[in-house]
Amino acid sequence: MSEASGSMLKQATLSARGRGLVASHAIKAGEILLQEPHLLLYLDAAFASLNAVCFHCTRLDPSPKGTGSWTICPVCQTATFCSLDCATSSSSSTHTSFVCKALSLLRLSTLDLDLQTQARYLIAAYNLAVLSPHDFQQLLALEGDGPVDEKANVLHTFLSEVIRHWQVETQRLPSWSLHFVASLLVKDQRNAFGLSTYFSDTHLRQVRAYAIYAQASFFNHDCLPNACRFDYIDRPGVGSTDIIIRALHDIPDGAEICISYFPINWSLTERQKKLRDEYGFICKCERCQVEEGWSDEDIAEQGEEISVERDTSEEGDEDMEATDEEVMDAEEDLQGSFPHAMFFAKYLCPHEGCGGTLAPLPPNQGRAVIMECNVCGQLRSEEEFLREIEEYRVSS
Ligand SMILES: [Zn+2]
Ligand SMILES: [Zn+2]
Ligand SMILES: [Zn+2]
Ligand SMILES: [Zn+2]
Incomplete structure (x- = not known):
């Protein structure tokens, strides 16, 4: 193992996936694992x-x-x-x-x-x-x-x-x-990572440039990633083409850090084709193994659940303070429907057509968890998240 880019990550040889990057100590949700200029x-x-x-x-x-x-x-x-x-x-x-x-x-x-x-x-x-x-x-x-x-x-x-x-x-x-x-x-x-422009009026995402990063190239793929990438290409100042990798949730010391090489809401068939044709491997991650055992009905059902409308715009001003207990209750409720339901509820951007991944903003003492979408840039508070789950529960 060798140290990579500061103290957050270590390069390691992992038996199943070849070389990859692992956490060199326990990591907090939202922490920046890597910020790197392009090669x-x-x-x-x-x-x-x-x-x-x-x-x-x-x-x-x-x-x-x-x-x-x-x-x-x-x-x-x-x-x-x-x-x-x-x-x-x-x-x-x-x-x-x-x-x-x-x-x-x-x-x-x-x-x-x-x-x-x-x-x-x-x-x-x-x-x-x-x-x-x-x-x-x-x-x-x-x-x-x-x-x-x-x-x-x-x-x-x-x-x-x-x-x-x-x-x-x-x-x-x-x-x-x-x-x-x-x-x-x-x-x-x-x-190469595509640097995209997101057009909020048409929900279209168009790649304007591609960048290759020496260190970020070592992240392996997982269909249930524990980190995702951000870029802020139109920000003023230097470093606008840097890649930034943030943790989706807490990650224990020694665990491998994986990102998804494409939007997380792709179907098993789409994911397997992309990984085989362009990256030269068959994904055997936990999610792929579960989905390989699914019937056609299961697949249709999952599609509906992932794309479930979670429009929060009509909500009143009801002052809703999210407690840990409420979040856990909601999580248990969702978990029953299909194994990775909670992952999508938490980390898939709820805005129609976006397909981005949500990761917490970097941790800041005393501030509630705010999730940021890595494609459309919209933010979501924990209260908004609970309201979405509540609506989902009522509608299903
Ligand atoms: Zn010229
Ligand atoms: Zn997979
Ligand atoms: Zn310029
Ligand atoms: Zn989004």
């Missing part, structure tokens, strides 16, 4: 094509088109910057002459948007290899390898052309083999 960041091509997201910091342009202080790089006509600061710092980091040249070629290419997004990843990875070999080694150490498929072929051809163009203009740079590109693509698929 690599790249924009989603569809979002980037709107020219309303900063190439360097990924903030969104809040002003209507054509107004405000945003600028676009006159050379590649692709990278947009929110401020002079971002434009200046990017020229020696994220938007070097190599990246600028590569983006110019990408703009003229016939790659579809999905391939363009992955080409942006490879460009950022190549740039990292040139600028910061140490960080690039961290990327190479991440899990994931091969296969060489059609997609890898197309992207390898594109990247080789970019490198060839660049070699003509400047000093010789290393070429990358097809197999090397293919394995980098798998590392991206398995380790």
Whole structure:
């Protein structure tokens, strides 16, 4: 075992799941387990094509088109910057002459948007290899390898052309083999976190950028996670693209910390397909084992319970102070219906179409537990939670 990122987590080799992260002491609900800057960041091509997201910091342009202080790089006509600061710092980091040249070629290419997004990843990875070999080694150490498929072929051809163009203009740079590109693509698929924008009017969630974090890549998946990730990409100041992992509930010393790689309300079939196709394993977690034994009727029933309407907006101003006893009674009541009912009641965001996970705000002495959704950002107090359960009890 080795210490990872401060004193909260330790890397460990776990017999069933390979390497993972465990708690290095008892952890309180809501505690921040990890806050980490990205190793690599790249924009989603569809979002980037709107020219309303900063190439360097990924903030969104809040002003209507054509107004405000945003600028676009006159050379590649692709990278947009929110401020002079971002434009200046990017020229020696994220938007070097190599990246600028590569983006110019990408703009003229016939790659579809999905391939363009992955080409942006490879460009950022190549740039990292040139600028910061140490960080690039961290990327190479991440899990994931091969296969060489059609997609890898197309992207390898594109990247080789970019490198060839660049070699003509400047000093010789290393070429990358097809197999090397293919394995980098798998590392991206398995380790990248999407940084999303949530549109509250349409309930749509759109990924605007992807980021890879050296330490956060070690969290294993569980369909009943005990931690979840937050990001605050539109917050002012530095660190807006940091990943923040918070505990959903108290976690004992030595327990493994797991996150869910996708929304927690996905069905068994959806979860197993995603994990098999993109992460290369079959999930054997407690929830998957229980759900594998279910009949079709059970599945339909669970679907209803997860999506049960828990609208609290029509409630009166009834002053309801939640006691521990009341919470426990409510929990026992729900637990009867299906084994993980309480997990969803507590941690699945109640707002329609959101699918986010709720985690307590970081612990603060003397303050009631407030849950925060990691997708829509809405907060829920313990009193509101009890009211939701009460309504559920009456309606079922
Ligand atoms: Zn910016
Ligand atoms: Zn440029
Ligand atoms: Zn599972
Ligand atoms: Zn939400």
